[in-house]
Amino acid sequence: MNSLRHLVYAGQVDWELITAFKTSKAGEVEYQAQAAVTAYAHPTTYGRERNEISCLETFKCRSSRALEALAARSSIQMVFK
Numbered sequence: 001m002n003s004l005r006h007l008v009y010a011g012q013v014d015w016e017l018i019t020a021f022k023t024s025k026a027g028e029v030e031y032q033a034q035a036a037v038t039a040y041a042h043p044t045t046y047g048r049e050r051n052e053i054s055c056l057e058t059f060k061c062r063s064s065r066a067l068e069a070l071a072a073r074s075s076i077q078m079v080f081k
Contacts, residue, residue, distance in 0.1 A: 010055040011046035018063045029070075036069035037061055 004015040023029050034057065042060035046053055059066065 007048060008046065010044045010058045019067060033066070033070045034059075036072070037066050040065075 003009075005013050009015065037059045040059040040061035041056075042058050044055045044058050046055065
């Protein structure tokens, strides 16, 4: 999270880790997660080191909605805290 905050990723500084899990299929899980919340896609553009960065991997929805959608689509076991 510190790297996201430090980079001001997507123009935001309040990044917070809401859950974590281990998997050997990180790419597949990331794809499933993004597919699960595609209706909430919220692309942004922000400046970093004099460059304009297009951020296509940002979404605007409640974290609980994203986690539930991922759990429903994913073959991984998730523990919600």
